[in-house]
Amino acid sequence: MKRKITKDQMIDYMTDLDTRCKTWDEAKFNRAMNNGFAELCTVIQPFVSQINVDLQDYYELGETKFDINLAGDATSVYDLYLAKAADTFNVWKHDEEKCRDEDVIWKDAVNNGVVHVDVTKDVLHRIFEEAVVKYFYIPTADFVELYISNDVYIALEAAIAAAVYDMLHDIEKASQQRAAFTRKGQAIVEPYPQDYSDPGKPSMFPPGV
Numbered sequence: 001m002k003r004k005i006t007k008d009q010m011i012d013y014m015t016d017l018d019t020r021c022k023t024w025d026e027a028k029f030n031r032a033m034n035n036g037f038a039e040l041c042t043v044i045q046p047f048v049s050q051i052n053v054d055l056q057d058y059y060e061l062g063e064t065k066f067d068i069n070l071a072g073d074a075t076s077v078y079d080l081y082l083a084k085a086a087d088t089f090n091v092w093k094h095d096e097e098k099c100r101d102e103d104v105i106w107k108d109a110v111n112n113g114v115v116h117v118d119v120t121k122d123v124l125h126r127i128f129e130e131a132v133v134k135y136f137y138i139p140t141a142d143f144v145e146l147y148i149s150n151d152v153y154i155a156l157e158a159a160i161a162a163a164v165y166d167m168l169h170d171i172e173k174a175s176q177q178r179a180a181f182t183r184k185g186q187a188i189v190e191p192y193p194q195d196y197s198d199p200g201k202p203s204m205f206p207p208g209v
Helices: 007-017 019-023 026-040 056-061 150-167 171-186
Strands: 003-006 048-054 065-069 073-085 096-099 105-107 114-118 130-138 145-148
Touching (some): 007 026
């Protein structure tokens, strides 16, 4: 079960953590949250999002080459494909046919937040209906609410605490909290989203085994 967190809850956590935070303005709270999210994402990537783009709009405009700009601070794309309802049910997973041809949909080599699509040619003589992009991102302090597992939340608390103590110039406590969120982050039971196995999770075995 996912746990919902809000910005107000994060602010309450920081003021409970250290009474010196009660004198902070919104800008300082935002900075601590942004830094905490960013620090946590150096250890794990628990925040995921997905964008579905209707290709029909582009077909109607005669646009066959276009870019998809991902919302938020995208760090990496873990899956992307063109999709259409399967012609023959029970042949494709979830009755959906997918195309991951890198000549048709691919990640930008420089910008993590951009995906390129080129449907100039009909892939395998099929007209696909939508482009799907799944990616990891770093939240920012302007979030409304997030849903994360309890073990991720515990690691996030320590990451926020490390950012708070950095801003309070308490080096010892910041180092303690940084070690804590690193340890807790590495102990997350399931660090990958459920659909990360499609097209494939990294193997648990070394190459060649």
